[in-house]
Amino acid sequence: MDAKTIQHVNAMPAPTWHRLHMNDTDVEIPAGLSVVHEVTTEIPAALAGAPDAFDAALAAEQVEWEKTHPEKTPEQRAEEERLRTEEEKTTYGGTAYSRYQIGADAIEEARSLARAFETGMGADAYAWMREVAGDPIVIAAPAGEPQEVAVRVAAVPDAVNVAAIDVVAAPNAEVTVVLSVDSPREGTGVTGTSLRVFAGTGARVHVVRTQTDDATFIDMDDAGLFTAENAFIDVRQTVLGGAKAYTGLAGDIRGTASRIDIDTRYLGHHEQQRDFNYTLRHHGEKTLCNITANGVLSGTSKKTYRGTIDLVRGCKGAVGQETETVLLADDGVVNQTVPVILCNEDDVVGNHGATIGHVRPEQMFYLASRGLSQEAAENMFVRAIMEQAAIDAPDEPSRDGVMRLGSHLLDNFEGFLDEEEA
Amino acid sequence: MTRDALLSVRDLSASVDEKTILHHVDLDVAPGEVHVLMGPNGAGKSTLGHVAMGDPTYTVTGGSIVFDGNDITELSTDKRSRAGLFLSFQAPVEIPGVPLSSFLRSTLDERPDMKMKNKQFRKTIKELACELNMDQAYLDRELGVGFSGGEKKKVEMLQLLLLKPKLAILDETDSGLDVDALSVVSQGMDAYRERCDGTLLIITHNTRILEHLDVDRVHVMVRGHIVAEGDASMISDIDENGFEQFIGADDASEAHE
Ligand SMILES: Nc1ncnc2c1ncn2[C@@H]1O[C@H](COP(=O)(O)OP(=O)(O)OP(=O)(O)O)[C@@H](O)[C@H]1O
Numbered sequence: 113m114d115a116k117t118i119q120h121v122n123a124m125p126a127p128t129w130h131r132l133h134m135n136d137t138d139v140e141i142p143a144g145l146s147v148v149h150e151v152t153t154e155i156p157a158a159l160a161g162a163p164d165a166f167d168a169a170l171a172a173e174q175v176e177w178e179k180t181h182p183e184k185t186p187e188q189r190a191e192e193e194r195l196r197t198e199e200e201k202t203t204y205g206g207t208a209y210s211r212y213q214i215g216a217d218a219i220e221e222a223r224s225l226a227r228a229f230e231t232g233m234g235a236d237a238y239a240w241m242r243e244v245a246g247d248p249i250v251i252a253a254p255a256g257e258p259q260e261v262a263v264r265v266a267a268v269p270d271a272v273n274v275a276a277i278d279v280v281a282a283p284n285a286e287v288t289v290v291l292s293v294d295s296p297r298e299g300t301g302v303t304g305t306s307l308r309v310f311a312g313t314g315a316r317v318h319v320v321r322t323q324t325d326d327a328t329f330i331d332m333d334d335a336g337l338f339t340a341e342n343a344f345i346d347v348r349q350t351v352l353g354g355a356k357a358y359t360g361l362a363g364d365i366r367g368t369a370s371r372i373d374i375d376t377r378y379l380g381h382h383e384q385q386r387d388f389n390y391t392l393r394h395h396g397e398k399t400l401c402n403i404t405a406n407g408v409l410s411g412t413s414k415k416t417y418r419g420t421i422d423l424v425r426g427c428k429g430a431v432g433q434e435t436e437t438v439l440l441a442d443d444g445v446v447n448q449t450v451p452v453i454l455c456n457e458d459d460v461v462g463n464h465g466a467t468i469g470h471v472r473p474e475q476m477f478y479l480a481s482r483g484l485s486q487e488a489a490e491n492m493f494v495r496a497i498m499e500q501a502a503i504d505a506p507d508e509p510s511r512d513g514v515m516r517l518g519s520h521l522l523d524n525f526e527g528f529l530d531e532e533e534a
Numbered sequence: 535m536t537r538d539a540l541l542s543v544r545d546l547s548a549s550v551d552e553k554t555i556l557h558h559v560d561l562d563v564a565p566g567e568v569h570v571l572m573g574p575n576g577a578g579k580s581t582l583g584h585v586a587m588g589d590p591t592y593t594v595t596g597g598s599i600v601f602d603g604n605d606i607t608e609l610s611t612d613k614r615s616r617a618g619l620f621l622s623f624q625a626p627v628e629i630p631g632v633p634l635s636s637f638l639r640s641t642l643d644e645r646p647d648m649k650m651k652n653k654q655f656r657k658t659i660k661e662l663a664c665e666l667n668m669d670q671a672y673l674d675r676e677l678g679v680g681f682s683g684g685e686k687k688k689v690e691m692l693q694l695l696l697l698k699p700k701l702a703i704l705d706e707t708d709s710g711l712d713v714d715a716l717s718v719v720s721q722g723m724d725a726y727r728e729r730c731d732g733t734l735l736i737i738t739h740n741t742r743i744l745e746h747l748d749v750d751r752v753h754v755m756v757r758g759h760i761v762a763e764g765d766a767s768m769i770s771d772i773d774e775n776g777f778e779q780f781i782g783a784d785d786a787s788e789a790h791e
């Protein structure tokens with residue numbers, strides 16, 4: 113494969129001042145990589161889905177959605193237009209009425225769930241990942257007992273190894289999707305997962321992705337989520353490794369009283385780069401979302417976090433919340449954060465909070481007084497996040513990945529869990 | 535005495551933001567001894583502890599600190615610690631995001647002679663927690679976060695017993711403790727002395743904790759000067775008559791400067 117640059121990855125829906133260089137990023141795929149499919153799955157036979165299950169579910173939902181959301185009559189439109197203030201016509205969530213907003217309006221006007229559906233890394237990255245991944249792994253979870261499936265991607269030296277996964281949860285189904293991405297062999301290359309999740313009425317979907325690549329690999333984590341009425345999707349992303357790790361997630365919180373929760377934990381050290389983009393759009397009434405990101409950055413690592421909560425007109429009673437906490441263990445760290453709340457509806461709540469903690473001099477002195485140099489202190493922060501990830505790992509292979517990477521990074525990491533059990 | 539001293543502070547002056555806090559301080563502690571540093575609030579006792587430990591907040595403007603035969607005046611704090619000096623903080627800090635056990639593990643990993651396997655490590659810290667009457671659940675909690683004042687002091691004692699330093703400066707480790715916690719801490723001090731021939735420099739306002747300790751020497755600090763030194767009998771004297779008797783003594787020493 114030739115080298116390739118995928119542009120405009122992880123783009124924020126409503127761009128900020130371009131000089132900040134935060135609106136999006138480029139993903140550089142190095143030359144000379146082959147395309148492989150070294151993916152293992154643990155999926156009960158009863159959960160194997162038809163190839164077009166995701167699109168079919170969205171199309172069926174379109175019919176249901178139109179029943180409860182009839183097109184407005186010309187009279188209703190005229191009345192709505194009359195009620196909109198001059199300000200509402202020219203601004204959107206405090207940002208100038210932009211090319212973005214014109215595009216967003218067109219998507220709302222089209223009233224097409226399929227057209228509105230997106231993934232966090234954007235169309236170009238999605239197309240590329242789906243192409244290199246080949247046929248998607250399709251999981252169709254029926255209602256009944258909670259199910260668990262796993263998809264594991266092993267980094268392959270000199271190769272691009274990406275899995276495409278579609279998950280369709282039937283009404284009232286409950287399924288846990290474990291994704292583990294690890295690099296058991298040394299080398300350079302690209303790992304990735306391209307995930308689409310459709311959660312039907314009352315369904316619950318839990319996604320737990322643990323990425324433990326060595327620092328010679330690039331990882332791409334792209335996801336798009338859709339919730340029907342009363343559906344709930346929670347996603348836990350643990351980003352521990354990789355020279356560059358890109359995480360993009362978009363969610364259409366469409367059905368009334370549906371909900372999406374995101375819990376991200378990450379670690380960046382040395383010269384590693386972490387790039388996150390979350391876009392959650394509240395379409396349904398009384399919808400909820402909660403984004404929590406917790407990270408530790410040391411060395412000269414760089415992190416960009418973009419989190420957009422879009423409270424689309426009509427999502428009465430919606431509550432969106434994002435909270436970011438990052439600990440900066442070194443002055444060389446580059447930490448960029450843009451939380452955005454777009455709001456085109458009155459009866460909603462959108463909150464964001466960010467806590468950026470530098471390790472303060474008195475904390476450093478305390479650690480030093482117990483024998484820790486600056487380097488040892490940074491290692492301690494790395495140890496803390498690795499140990500927590502191991503304790504919280506969803507299953508053995510995910511934990512093995514954490515232990516493998518942790519043992520590379522830290523002395524005396526092996527076996528710290530053993531005596532816990534004893 | 536100087537020749538045998540484990541810690542020897544000579545003519546030490548230190549300042550912060552151009553303001554001198556310690557004035558020509560002399561203080562010697564011989565190995566295995568128990569010393570007490572007393573003085574009114576704001577005298578500079580904690581400052582002396584911090585300067586001995588190398589807190590970069592303070593600038594040493596004169597004098598020297600010799601520990602275990604080596605001049606450590608310019609040595610970094612982490613190296614002083616690894617050389618066997620320990621300061622229990624009057625106000626221990628909180629480090630969110632770092633479980634206490636991960637922190638303790640890291641402090642041992644930096645000491646080649648103390649490296650232990652994880653199993654051994656877990657066992658050791660559990661035993662120490664038990665000895666200090668601490669719930670083991672604290673070991674997995676974030677360092678200091680949400681700990682009560684007394685619990686923070688116990689964590690300091692736990693580290694003293696884990697790291698077994700040659701000399702420990704305990705800065706009001708006994709303050710703010712209930713009766714039970716107080717006896718746990720004083721048992722901890724005994725254990726430290728027994729297990730590793732520990733040497734103590736105790737900063738305190740509470741003479742009760744000293745009652746069952748064999749105090750070798752008492753130093754009194756007023757306004758950044760050492761104004762009196764003597765044997766254990768000074769403790770009851772101070773208890774009865776307060777620091778009044780020493781105030782003004784520092785003016786005399788200032789006059790020599
Ligand atoms: N970092 C600092 N910045 C400014 N002033 C300081 C600093 N550290 C200490 N001081 C001042 O130096 C003096 C001595 O303080 P120190 O904390 O050493 O007293 P102490 O003897 O320990 O008192 P206490 O018995 O109340 O604990 C006080 O006046 C204090 O305000």
Ligand SMILES: [Mg+2]
Nearest residue numbers: 579580581624
């Ligand atoms: Mg003090």
